[in-house]
Structure formats: structure tokens, C-alpha cells
Amino acid sequence: MIRRLTSLRLARRDEPLPGGQVRAFTIGLLVALLLGVILLLATGENPISTYGRMLDSAFGSPRAWSNTLTRAVPLGLAGLAVAVAGSMGLWNIGAEGQIIAGAIGAAWVARLAPDLAGPLLIPAMLIGAVVGGGLLALGPALARARLGVSEIITTLMLNEVAIRIVRYLVNGPWKDPEGNNFPIAPEIPDQARLPGLFERANIGLLIAGVVIVVFGWFVSRSAWGYELRIAGSSERTAEYIGISLRTKILTVLVMSGMFAGLAGGIELTGSASRLVEGVAGGWGFAGIIVAALALMRPSGVAAVAVAFGAVQIGGLGIQTQGVPASISDILQALILFGALGAAVFGNYRLVRTDPAVIGGRATPPAAAPEGAA
Amino acid sequence: MNEATLLGLVIAIIEFGTLLYLAALGELIAEKSGVLNLGVEGMMAFGGMAAFWAGVETGNPWLALLVAVIAGAALSTIHAVVSVVLGADQVVSGLALTILGLAMAAFLGKDLVSKPPDAQFRPLDLGPLSDIPWIGETVFSMSAMSWIAGALGLITAFVFTRTSIGLALRAVGESAPTADAAGLPVIKIRFIAVTIGGALAGMSGAYLTLLLAPGWTEGTTAGRGWIAVALVIFGAWRPGRVLIGSLLFGGLIALEPRLQTFGVDFSPILISMLPYLLTIGVLILLSIRSRHRPSPAPAAIGQIWRREER
Numbered sequence: 175m176i177r178r179l180t181s182l183r184l185a186r187r188d189e190p191l192p193g194g195q196v197r198a199f200t201i202g203l204l205v206a207l208l209l210g211v212i213l214l215l216a217t218g219e220n221p222i223s224t225y226g227r228m229l230d231s232a233f234g235s236p237r238a239w240s241n242t243l244t245r246a247v248p249l250g251l252a253g254l255a256v257a258v259a260g261s262m263g264l265w266n267i268g269a270e271g272q273i274i275a276g277a278i279g280a281a282w283v284a285r286l287a288p289d290l291a292g293p294l295l296i297p298a299m300l301i302g303a304v305v306g307g308g309l310l311a312l313g314p315a316l317a318r319a320r321l322g323v324s325e326i327i328t329t330l331m332l333n334e335v336a337i338r339i340v341r342y343l344v345n346g347p348w349k350d351p352e353g354n355n356f357p358i359a360p361e362i363p364d365q366a367r368l369p370g371l372f373e374r375a376n377i378g379l380l381i382a383g384v385v386i387v388v389f390g391w392f393v394s395r396s397a398w399g400y401e402l403r404i405a406g407s408s409e410r411t412a413e414y415i416g417i418s419l420r421t422k423i424l425t426v427l428v429m430s431g432m433f434a435g436l437a438g439g440i441e442l443t444g445s446a447s448r449l450v451e452g453v454a455g456g457w458g459f460a461g462i463i464v465a466a467l468a469l470m471r472p473s474g475v476a477a478v479a480v481a482f483g484a485v486q487i488g489g490l491g492i493q494t495q496g497v498p499a500s501i502s503d504i505l506q507a508l509i510l511f512g513a514l515g516a517a518v519f520g521n522y523r524l525v526r527t528d529p530a531v532i533g534g535r536a537t538p539p540a541a542a543p544e545g546a547a
Numbered sequence: 548m549n550e551a552t553l554l555g556l557v558i559a560i561i562e563f564g565t566l567l568y569l570a571a572l573g574e575l576i577a578e579k580s581g582v583l584n585l586g587v588e589g590m591m592a593f594g595g596m597a598a599f600w601a602g603v604e605t606g607n608p609w610l611a612l613l614v615a616v617i618a619g620a621a622l623s624t625i626h627a628v629v630s631v632v633l634g635a636d637q638v639v640s641g642l643a644l645t646i647l648g649l650a651m652a653a654f655l656g657k658d659l660v661s662k663p664p665d666a667q668f669r670p671l672d673l674g675p676l677s678d679i680p681w682i683g684e685t686v687f688s689m690s691a692m693s694w695i696a697g698a699l700g701l702i703t704a705f706v707f708t709r710t711s712i713g714l715a716l717r718a719v720g721e722s723a724p725t726a727d728a729a730g731l732p733v734i735k736i737r738f739i740a741v742t743i744g745g746a747l748a749g750m751s752g753a754y755l756t757l758l759l760a761p762g763w764t765e766g767t768t769a770g771r772g773w774i775a776v777a778l779v780i781f782g783a784w785r786p787g788r789v790l791i792g793s794l795l796f797g798g799l800i801a802l803e804p805r806l807q808t809f810g811v812d813f814s815p816i817l818i819s820m821l822p823y824l825l826t827i828g829v830l831i832l833l834s835i836r837s838r839h840r841p842s843p844a845p846a847a848i849g850q851i852w853r854r855e856e857r
Contacts, residue, residue: 184634184853217655265638267585313827323834326638326849327780330585331823334770342816459646466639498657500765503650507643511625514635522853 184522191520195469195513198520199478202467202513206505213504219497228502231491232484240373244445246476246483247382248273248454251437252461253468253475254386255307259325259430260470261393262406266427268314268329269434270458271336272307276438278340279306281348281449284362292365299366300381300439307435308428310336315427319420325427333458341451348449359449368444378440383476385436390472402426434458456503460486463510482506552808556801557685563797564790565693566754570775571782571789572696572703573619573747578779579707580740581720581847585641586626587748588772589648594619594749595756596652599659599763602666602756611666612692612753619749620742622648627741631734634851645772653765664761668692668754692754697790699747704786716740720845723852733852748772771800777826783833783843796822 191197211221232242252269259266266272283302287295310332317323343349343359350360368376393399405412405422412419438453446453464482468474489502570587577584597618602611622644630640668690671677676687707713718726719736727733755771756763774796781796782789799822803815833842 213654267638267642317827317831317834321831321834323830326583327777327830328827330773331777331827334773334823335820337770338816338820342814345816346814456646459642462639462642463646466636498654500650500653503646504654507647507650510639510643511629511647514629514640515633518633518635 228488303439311431586644623745
């Protein structure tokens with residue numbers, strides 16, 4: 175099997191297949207749904223009724239739409255966080271932890287000023303969230319900008335640190351004395367809840383939408399965004415035309431953390447109502463997939479976030495039928511793998527080379543296939 | 548603190564060390580070939596679920612171990628195909644593998660929750676050796692899995708430094724184009740390295756569900772896969788140092804529930820952050836040091852390589 179696989183070579187197509195990333199995403203979705211059918215059949219579930227129920231839970235009514243869009247908010251903001259860093263070629267794997275840090279920041283503000291009026295308290299909490307997310311990203315940002323330490327591992331490690339900080343808080347100093355010994359913080363004050371929009375949706379949806387649109391415009395139109403993309407494509411060019419890479423790396427990574435932090439703040443003031451250990455819900459990790467599927471473009475992030483919101487809400491909807499909600503995580507990962515594959519095959523095609531040429535180590539390098547340029 | 552609690556601590560350090568070392572060794576082999584696989588947590592969970600299922604079905608821990616190895620390796624081939632053969636980004640592919648592995652384990656393992664374990668690994672009784680005070684009760688009473696983990700570490704170190712296969716693996720991890728020019732099958736070597744990494748992560752998962760915490764529940768891996776990723780860096784990509792790191796981080800995990808018994812008034816939750824913070828510290832030290840000395844990291848790690856693009 176390995177020999178067969180390695181005897182295949184990718185050759186660049188003369189012209190990429192049309193459709194680009196939308197086609198790749200569609201293929202990924204189809205692949206995921208198809209594999210999902212196999213998985214459901216294998217475990218004795220009815221795939222048609224399962225998918226039907228998922229679709230209905232996600233889009234079947236105004237209430238369903240409100241759930242889907244509300245879930246798209248943290249996914250979109252986390253996706254934006256990853257995309258911002260990604261447009262400069264940096265990886266923020268720490269969105270999950272930064273969402274937690276944001277929620278902690280917002281909860282802290284509410285603890286400090288529980289009697290503040292809503293119109294003051296909510297913005298203050300969201301600022302606290304932004305600061306919290308930014309602070310968690312500051313360490314990796316400084317380490318990368320000053321010392322060249324890979325931000326991939328540092329941001330990844332801080333996820334686990336952030337999870338333990340919130341676990342410590344809700345089990346210790348911030349534990350609700352009236353919470354029946356559950357590891358939960360007290361509810362945030364009533365006036366700290368985000369106003370509703372329609373059904374289950376709150377104005378967090380508008381806030382996230384505005385942030386994504388404004389920032390998307392900023393990246394694609396402003397001089398700052400242009401510099402960002404130059405720095406991402408060629409460090410030497412960037413330095414040559416006088417862009418300070420250190421400042422850019424620092425700004426971009428901290429900003430990335432701030433977007434994820436905002437997601438945590440909106441979650442706390444919008445849907446969660448109290449700090450719990452699972453406040454980030456895996457959305458920081460899903461945000462990485464969202465950003466990758468959107469090719470690090472803010473406009474695409476919004477669209478993919480809504481699609482993933484639907485998959486997740488659909489997953490919750492089938493739980494009542496006894497089908498585990500983990501099917502939605504499976505589908506999300508498979509969409510990504512399918513789309514990654516489809517994207518590659520959009521630009522390359524498989525050609526089989528003589529196994530003898532690659533198989534044996536004794537083959538002189540001169541016999542290597544001259545497939546393409 | 549009495550002797551029994553201290554003995555218990557040493558045994559727990561060995562047990563958690565074994566768990567971490569198996570997974571970290573697998574990640575080390577993949578990274579040495581130039582492939583970062585952030586899917587360890589997922590492969591560990593999937594392997595652990597598969598092992599527990601096979602244990603319930605057959606009652607034989609060795610058969611269960613085999614199933615876990617196959618499950619971990621099979622899952623890792625997705626990462627190998629997507630990131631090595633097709634050349635997609637290793638970071639995204641690996642993270643998606645973790646999400647997939649955790650979800651598949653939860654989905655397929657839903658009926659296994661709260662089932663009693665039928666197959667378990669037991670401490671190995673080495674006769675008179677196990678009767679020696681202290682060392683007999685700890686080292687010579689380890690389960691066979693700990694011996695296997697140690698042996699695999701020795702084999703890995705030997706292969707890395709003393710064999711042509713190891714040289715080829717490291718060459719591929721340092722520079723794919725150079726290795727390719729020297730006639731090495733880059734993609735084949737990386738594919739196999741990733742698969743071995745998956746097999747070891749699966750083995751680690753089996754150790755978890757058959758010995759360390761017999762049973763299956765969602766979230767039983769509890770972030771240990773990420774510690775394995777951290778350990779490779781902490782151990783500067785060397786099997787021996789990764790072993791020391793595994794025992795150290797394993798020791799921290801073992802300390803968590805025992806702090807109070809030892810009369811230390813400090814939150815065990817905060818102790819559990821230390822492996823991650825220490826790894827960040829080591830990364831920073833390595834990068835400061837690498838201004839004068841070459842970095843121990845495989846140079847080609849994370850780099851996409853397609854043969855045609857030379």
C-alpha cells in the first residue's frame with residue numbers, strides 16, 4: 175500500500191481547476207457527508223433522518239437560525255484571530271486559550287464593578303475580554319518578535335495553561351458559594367447580559383459581524399494590511415521597503431489574541447452567563463479549521479463560520495435522538511481533510527511513475543523522474 | 548509522609564512516565580523525519596478507545612494492545628496522506644487529526660462508557676527480583692509495558708545514531724531536497740515515520756485505558772497528548788532526554804493528587820500547568836542558545852515538500 179502510494183507523483187496542472195476554494199470546500203463537505211453516512215450506517219443509525227434532523231436544527235426555523243448564527247460568532251472571531259496571524263504567515267494555535275482568557279477578563283471586570291449600569295458594564299467587560307485575550311498572546315508574540323521562538327508551540331502550550339487557570343478559578347477563589355459545590359463561578363449580574371436580537375441571538379452577532387467586516391476591509395484595503403501581506407509573502411522585501419518585522423509580528427499576534435478574547439467576552443455576556451471550565455467549547459481549535467478553509471481571508475471566515483455553526487448546532491440537535499454530538503466534530507475534521515485534498519488536486523494531478531525508479535534505494539539519483547519543472 | 552505513600556509516588560511516576568514516553572517517542576520519530584504531528588492527543592484517545600473495546604471483546608490485553616497500535620497507525624495515515632503525500636500544511640492537518648481522533652473515540656466508544664475492564668495489564672512479577680525492598684517493589688514490579696517503552700527508546704536511539712535507516716530518517720528531516728538528491732525516498736520515509744508515531748500514540752492510549760485508568764470515558768486523555776508534543780521539544784529531540792523529561796512531567800502528574808498528603812498547601816491544578824510552562828521556558832532557552840549553536844530541531848520540520856517543485 176505504501177509502495178503504491180509512493181509510486182504516485184503530483185504533477186502541477188497547466189491550469190488550475192476552476193472554482194478555487196469554493197469548489198474545494200464543496201468537495202470537502204461532500205466527502206465528509208459521505209464518510210459520515212458510512213459511519214452512521216456502521217453504528218446502526220439512519221443517515222437520512224440524522225442529516226435531516228441536523229439540517230432542521232440548524233436552519234429549520236428562525237430559532238434554529240438564531241442558534242446557528244450565535245454559534246458562528248465565537249467560530250468566526252476565533253477564525254478571524256487565526257486568519258489575521260495567518261495572513262502574515264504566523265500560526266496562532268492558541269485561540270482556545272485566548273477565548274478562555276477573554277472570558278476570564280470579562281468575568282473579572284464584572285466582579286470588580288458588579289453594580290455598574292449595563293451600558294457601561296458590558297463595554298467594560300468586552301474590553302476586559304479583549305485585554306485578557308491579548309495578554310495571553312503577548313508572551314508568544316514577544317518571544318517570536320524578539321527571540322524568534324516559534325509561536326506555534328508557545329500558543330499551543332498556553333491553551334493548556336489557560337484551561338488550568340479557569341479550572342483553578344472555578345474550583346477555588348471564584349467558586350460560586352451557592353453553586354451546590356459545582357465547579358462554576360457565580361452568574362454575572364443581570365445588567366451585564368448582552369441585549370437580545372431575535373430569538374436566541376444577541377447583539378454579539380452584530381459586534382462580531384462588524385469586527386469581521388471592518389477588519390476584512392482593513393486587511394484588503396489599508397496600507398497596514400498591504401504591508402502585512404508583503405511581510406507574509408517575503409520577509410526580505412518587507413525589510414527592504416522599511417517594514418519593521420518585529421513590530422508587525424508583535425502587533426499581529428497580540429491583535430489575533432484580542433479577537434479570540436473578544437469571542438470569550440461575547441460568549442460570557444451573551445450565552446454563558448457564568449464562567450465555567452468549558453467556556454471555550456473547542457471553538458478555538460475549530461477556528462483554526464475555519465481560517466484554513468477560508469484561506470486566511472476574513473470574508474471567507476464569516477461564511478465558513480456560519481457553515482460550521484450549522485454543523486455544530488445540527489450535532490446538538492441529533493443528541494436528543496441518541497446520536498452522539500461528536501458526529502459534528504467528525505464532520506468538521508473530514509470537511510477540512512476533504513477540502514485540503516481537493517485544493518491540492520485543483521492545482522496538481524496524480525501521475526504514476528515507475529515504482530522501480532523510486533522504490534529501490536540503490537537507484538542512482540540521475541534516474542529520478544523528470545516529471546515537471 | 549510514610550514509606551507506602553512514597554512507594555506509591557514512585558510507582559505513579561513510572562506509570563505516567565511510561566504513558567508519556569510512548570507517545571512522545573512516536574512524535575519524536577515523526578518530527579525527526581521533518582513532520583510535525585499535532586494529532587497525538589487524538590491518536591492517543593482513538594487508540595485507547597480501540598484498546599478498551601478489544602479488551603472487552605477478547606479479554607486479552609495483548610490483543611487489545613495490537614488493536615490500539617493498528618488503530619493509532621491507521622488514523623495517522625490520514626495525516627501522512629494529507630500532509631506528506633499531498634503536501635498540505637502540517638499544522639492544520641495535525642490539529643484536524645486531533646479533533647477527528649477525539650470525536651471518533653467519543654462516537655464509537657459511546658457504548659463502552661462505564662463498562663468494566665475485562666483486560667488489564669498487571670504488574671510483572673520477576674520472582675526474587677521483585678522481592679528486593681524499594682527497587683523490587685517499583686522498577687522490578689513494573690508492567691511489561693514499561694519495559695517495552697524503555698526498550699523502544701533504546702532501539703530508537705540506536706537506530707537514529709547507528710544505522711543507515713536512522714541516518715536516512717534524519718537526513719529527510721533536515722532537508723528534503725538534499726535527501727532526495729541523494730536518492731532517498733523522502734515521502735516513503737516520512738510516511739512510515741508518521742505511521743510509527745501513530746502506532747506508538749495508540750500504544751500509549753492502550754496503556755492508559757488498560758492500566759493507568761482502566762475503563763473508557765470521553766476526555767480520558769486529558770491533554771496528555773499535548774504534553775507528549777511538548778516533551779519532544781523539552782527533550783531537544785533526543786530519545787534519552789525525552790525519557791528524562793517523561794519521568795519529570797510524569798512526576799508532576801503523579802504529584803497532583805498527592806500534594807495534600809505530603810502536607811503541601813498548593814493548588815494541584817496550578818502544579819499541572821508546569822509541564823507546559825517549562826516547555827515554553829525550554830523553547831526560549833533553546834532559541835537564545837541557537838544564536839551560538841545550531842538548533843536541535845530538525846531543520847525541515849513543518850516544511851512542505853513536493854518532488855516536482857525543485
